[in-house]
Amino acid sequence: MNDTGIRVENLTKIFGKGDAQVRVLENASLEVKKGEFAALVAPSGAGKTTLLMMIGCVEKPTSGKIWLGDELVWDEDHWSIRDPRKIRREKLGFIFQAHYLIPFLNILENVILIPTTNGIPRKAAEKKAMELLDYFDIGDKAHAMPSQLSGGQNQRAAIARALSNDPHIVLADEPTAALDMSRAVNVVKMLRKIAKERQVAIIMVTHDARLLPYCDKILSIENRKVVTKTQVAQEFI
Numbered sequence: 001m002n003d004t005g006i007r008v009e010n011l012t013k014i015f016g017k018g019d020a021q022v023r024v025l026e027n028a029s030l031e032v033k034k035g036e037f038a039a040l041v042a043p044s045g046a047g048k049t050t051l052l053m054m055i056g057c058v059e060k061p062t063s064g065k066i067w068l069g070d071e072l073v074w075d076e077d078h079w080s081i082r083d084p085r086k087i088r089r090e091k092l093g094f095i096f097q098a099h100y101l102i103p104f105l106n107i108l109e110n111v112i113l114i115p116t117t118n119g120i121p122r123k124a125a126e127k128k129a130m131e132l133l134d135y136f137d138i139g140d141k142a143h144a145m146p147s148q149l150s151g152g153q154n155q156r157a158a159i160a161r162a163l164s165n166d167p168h169i170v171l172a173d174e175p176t177a178a179l180d181m182s183r184a185v186n187v188v189k190m191l192r193k194i195a196k197e198r199q200v201a202i203i204m205v206t207h208d209a210r211l212l213p214y215c216d217k218i219l220s221i222e223n224r225k226v227v228t229k230t231q232v233a234q235e236f237i
């Protein structure tokens, strides 16, 4: 069985042309396997978000190849899939620094939005969403509005939403930046548990070195390339 979650080979990204050119990545390669929880670290402006957005089929690379699972999605100069939006909806879960819950929908409605858009019947989507909200300990907030939840609760709801379509891959861009340390550690523990239990490949951008011991792999961007350090992650009680 192929255990690749995310594979990137010789990825190059250059923004702009001529004097305005910004070379972000040059022949960068990485792999995150199913069930692996990887951190992505690098100084500001090094290209973390750009890399995540290319893996997430949002930003077009200049060249290189990207596989999600066993599917080649970017092949040198074109998407090799018909519809990148479909891949995003079906295979990927995104978590951002701000939770981006829709303020005029309650928590449950926010979580079922993607599955119902994907054609899952509302009842089934609600059942699954409630399981996720219970898992994240906010089942009692299902009918509350985002404005009625704390920062940590909203972030957990956003993680539940990211998992609502059973993604194979989760891309998280500084998901703990707005949280205090103990809540940040909590979120990181949850992400790691999800990676293991659901065999999801997760990349989490973080600036917080204190969270790195909880990750299986540390990806850093150095001289426009990705350097990978594999480690034994700290186990949780």
Ligand SMILES: Nc1ncnc2c1ncn2[C@@H]1O[C@H](COP(=O)(O)OP(=O)(O)OP(=O)(O)O)[C@@H](O)[C@H]1O
Residues within 6 Å of the ligand: 015, 016, 022, 024, 042, 043, 044, 045, 046, 047, 048, 049, 050, 051
């Ligand atoms: N659409 C764009 N057009 C031109 N340049 C861009 C564009 N998006 C990003 N860049 C440039 O690419 C580089 C990488 O940006 P990116 O946002 O990926 O960095 P980052 O590592 O995520 O930074 P931070 O930690 O500050 O969020 C930066 O120099 C940025 O100015």
